[in-house]
Amino acid sequence: MGGTIGSRVMRTVFVFTVICILLCHNAFGFYLPGVAPEDFRKGDPLNVKVNKLTSIKTQLPYSYYSLPFCHPDAIVDSRENLGEVLRGDRIENSRYVFKMREPQMCNVVCRLTLDAKTAKEFKDKIEDEYHVNMILDNLPLVVPIPRAEQESPVYQLGFHVGLKGQYSGSKDEKYFLHNHLSFTVKYHKDQQTEAARIVGFEVVPFSVKHEYEGQWSEDTRLMTCDPHAKRTVSSSNSPQEVEDKQEVIFTYDVAFKESEVKWASRWDTYLLMSDDQIHWFSIVNSLMIVLFLSGMVAMIMLRTLFRDISKYNELETQEEAQEETGWKLVHADVFRPPYNSELLCVYVGTGVQFLGLVLVTMIFAALGFLSPSNRGGLMTAMLLLWVLMGLLAGYASARLYKMFKGTEWKKIALRTAFLFPATVFSIFFVLNALIWGQKSSGAVPFGTMFALVFLWFGISVPLVFVGSYIGFRKPAIEDPVKTNKIPRQIPEQAWYLNPVFSILIGGILPFGAVFIELFFILTSIWLNQFYYIFGFLFIVLVILIITCAEISIVLCYFQLCSEDYLWWWRSYLTSGSSALYLFLYAAFYFFTKLDITKPVSGVLYFGYMLIASYAFFVLTGTIGFYACFWFTRMIYSSVKID
Known part of the structure; x- marks a missing residue:
C-alpha cells in the first residue's frame, strides 16, 4: 500500500514539474523580449500601440476601439x-506611426462624422472621465502637469477622452473631444553610434474644430x-464639440x-513620484508600535515569566502547588485539541501558503525582478507562487x-485545497459576471478562466x-505536558478578558x-497610479x-494567567481581526x-x-x-510538571 501511494506521489510530482515548465514558459515568455533595450536609428518606424480606456469613477476598463x-x-x-488579461489590458496596434527623430506636424489620422449613437458613446466616456492609454516601446503615455512649487511635473497616465464645460459665454455645459495630440518622444542618443533609445513618451491633448x-x-x-505654413493648433482654437x-x-x-x-533609468520618472518622507513616517510610526510591544514582551518574558517559572519550579509540595494560581494550573488542558480543530488546521495551512507567497514576492520585487516594465508580471508571479506554495x-x-x-489526512488535504480558493473564486466569478454584463474589457475571458x-x-x-502526504508521514509533534481526559472548568473572566473584546x-x-x-496601495490600485516602493513595503511587512x-x-499570556486555556482559536483571531479594520478603512477610503x-x-x-481583507485575515491570523x-x-516545557 505504501509503495502504491509513493508511486502515485512521484507521478504527480513529475506531471506537476512538466506542467509548471510549460506554464512558466508561456506566462513569463510573453514579455521578456520587451525588457531588452531596442536601438532605433533615424527614420526607423515607431509603432504606437493603444491600450484600454480607464476611469477612476467607474473602475471598468474598455478596449480602445470600443x-x-x-x-x-x-x-x-x-x-x-x-x-495583463486579469488587469483588463487590451493592447492593440494603431494608426499612429512615427519615424525616429523626424518631427511631424498636423498629420491627419482620419476623418469621421458622428451620428447620434457615436456621439452618445463619446459623451458617456467623457462624463465618466475616461483616459486613453497608449504605449511606445513598452513605455506608457503620460501627460505632464506642471507644479508651481517644483521644477519636475506630475505625470498623469493617459489623456482624457475629452472635457465637459462651457464655451463662448454659453450657460449650457457641452462635451468637447480631444482630437489633436501633440506627442513628445524623448530619446537618449549613443555618442559613439547614431542609434538612440526611447526614454520618455508624453502628450498634450487639444480639442480643436479643424477647418478647411x-x-x-x-x-x-x-x-x-x-x-506647410508651420502652423499648429493652440488653446485659442475653437474646440471640437461632440454632437x-x-x-x-x-x-x-x-x-x-x-x-x-x-x-536603464527611464522608469524612474514614473516610479519615484511619491514623497519618500511620508513612507519614512510610516516606517517610524510602525517601529514605535513594535518598540512598545517589544517592551511589553520583554517585560513578560524577562521579568514576569522567568519569575513564574522559578517560583513554580521551587514549589516543594503538592499542597503548595494547589494554592498557586496562574498559567501553570492549566498545564493539563492547554494542549487539548480545540473545537473544530480540522478547520483551524485548514486555515493555518492556507496562512502558511499566503506567508510564503508574500515573502517570496516581496523579496523578488524589492530586488527589482518584478519591474512595471514587465506589464502584468507581478500578478502573474503571484498566481504562480500561490500555486507552488500549495506544497507548504x-x-x-x-x-x-x-x-x-x-x-x-486526505480529508484535511482536500479541505485545505478547496476552502479558501473556492470562496475567493466564487466571489471573483460573481464580480466577473457583473463586469461581463457591462461589456467591459476587464471581464476575464472564458479561456483565461479555464x-x-x-x-x-x-x-x-x-x-x-x-505536501499533506509528506507532512503526515513525519512523526507527530509531541506536547511538552500531558493532557487530562476531563477538561478543567474555566473560572469567570474579567470583562477585559472577554474573547470578543480581547480579539x-x-x-x-x-x-x-x-x-x-495601505493608503498608497489603495491609491495605486483604485486611482490608477504606479506603486513600486517595494523596499518600504518589505520593511512594513517585517514590522507587521x-x-x-x-x-x-x-494577550495569550494574559489569557493563560486567568486560567483560560482555550487559546488556539483566540490566538488566530487576535491578530487576524486586523482584517476587520482593513475592510472598515477600505470603506472609509471609498x-x-x-x-x-x-x-x-x-x-x-x-x-x-472583501477578498483582500479575507486574505489579510488568513495571513495575520496564521502569524x-x-x-x-x-x-x-x-x-x-520550562517548568517541572508532576
Whole structure:
C-alpha cells in the first residue's frame, strides 16, 4: 500500500514539474523580449500601440476601439500574459506611426462624422472621465502637469477622452473631444553610434474644430493646422464639440527631444513620484508600535515569566502547588485539541501558503525582478507562487492535524485545497459576471478562466496533497505536558478578558502598523497610479509580522494567567481581526477619496476589498497562531510538571 501511494506521489510530482515548465514558459515568455533595450536609428518606424480606456469613477476598463476612434486597416491584438488579461489590458496596434527623430506636424489620422449613437458613446466616456492609454516601446503615455512649487511635473497616465464645460459665454455645459495630440518622444542618443533609445513618451491633448476649404480629400490642407505654413493648433482654437452630425478630424504632432536620462533609468520618472518622507513616517510610526510591544514582551518574558517559572519550579509540595494560581494550573488542558480543530488546521495551512507567497514576492520585487516594465508580471508571479506554495499549505495543515490525533489526512488535504480558493473564486466569478454584463474589457475571458481553474485543479490541488502526504508521514509533534481526559472548568473572566473584546483589541496594533502604507496601495490600485516602493513595503511587512506575533503572545499570556486555556482559536483571531479594520478603512477610503457613483462599480470595489481583507485575515491570523504556539510550548516545557 505504501509503495502504491509513493508511486502515485512521484507521478504527480513529475506531471506537476512538466506542467509548471510549460506554464512558466508561456506566462513569463510573453514579455521578456520587451525588457531588452531596442536601438532605433533615424527614420526607423515607431509603432504606437493603444491600450484600454480607464476611469477612476467607474473602475471598468474598455478596449480602445470600443469608441469609434480611427481604425487601422487590420486590428492586431498583442500577445498578453496572464497578469495583463486579469488587469483588463487590451493592447492593440494603431494608426499612429512615427519615424525616429523626424518631427511631424498636423498629420491627419482620419476623418469621421458622428451620428447620434457615436456621439452618445463619446459623451458617456467623457462624463465618466475616461483616459486613453497608449504605449511606445513598452513605455506608457503620460501627460505632464506642471507644479508651481517644483521644477519636475506630475505625470498623469493617459489623456482624457475629452472635457465637459462651457464655451463662448454659453450657460449650457457641452462635451468637447480631444482630437489633436501633440506627442513628445524623448530619446537618449549613443555618442559613439547614431542609434538612440526611447526614454520618455508624453502628450498634450487639444480639442480643436479643424477647418478647411472646399471638398474633403486626402490632399486637403487644414486651415487650423498646416505643416506647410508651420502652423499648429493652440488653446485659442475653437474646440471640437461632440454632437450628432458633427465632423471630427483626428490629427497629431510629433516632436523628438534628446534627454540625458539613460534607458536603464527611464522608469524612474514614473516610479519615484511619491514623497519618500511620508513612507519614512510610516516606517517610524510602525517601529514605535513594535518598540512598545517589544517592551511589553520583554517585560513578560524577562521579568514576569522567568519569575513564574522559578517560583513554580521551587514549589516543594503538592499542597503548595494547589494554592498557586496562574498559567501553570492549566498545564493539563492547554494542549487539548480545540473545537473544530480540522478547520483551524485548514486555515493555518492556507496562512502558511499566503506567508510564503508574500515573502517570496516581496523579496523578488524589492530586488527589482518584478519591474512595471514587465506589464502584468507581478500578478502573474503571484498566481504562480500561490500555486507552488500549495506544497507548504498541505504540509503545515497535515502536521498540525496529526498533532491533534487526526487520522484522515486526505480529508484535511482536500479541505485545505478547496476552502479558501473556492470562496475567493466564487466571489471573483460573481464580480466577473457583473463586469461581463457591462461589456467591459476587464471581464476575464472564458479561456483565461479555464486557465485559472486548471492552475487550481491541475497543479495547486495535487501539490497540497503531496505536501499533506509528506507532512503526515513525519512523526507527530509531541506536547511538552500531558493532557487530562476531563477538561478543567474555566473560572469567570474579567470583562477585559472577554474573547470578543480581547480579539477586537488585538487587531488594532497590527492594522496601525500598516495603515499609512495601505493608503498608497489603495491609491495605486483604485486611482490608477504606479506603486513600486517595494523596499518600504518589505520593511512594513517585517514590522507587521513582528507586531502580529508580539500582540498575540501578550494577550495569550494574559489569557493563560486567568486560567483560560482555550487559546488556539483566540490566538488566530487576535491578530487576524486586523482584517476587520482593513475592510472598515477600505470603506472609509471609498467614501472620502473615491468618486464612484455607479452601483456596479461600488459592488466591484467592496467585492475585491472583501477578498483582500479575507486574505489579510488568513495571513495575520496564521502569524499570531504560530507565535502563540511557540510561546506556549516554550513556557510549559520550562517548568517541572508532576
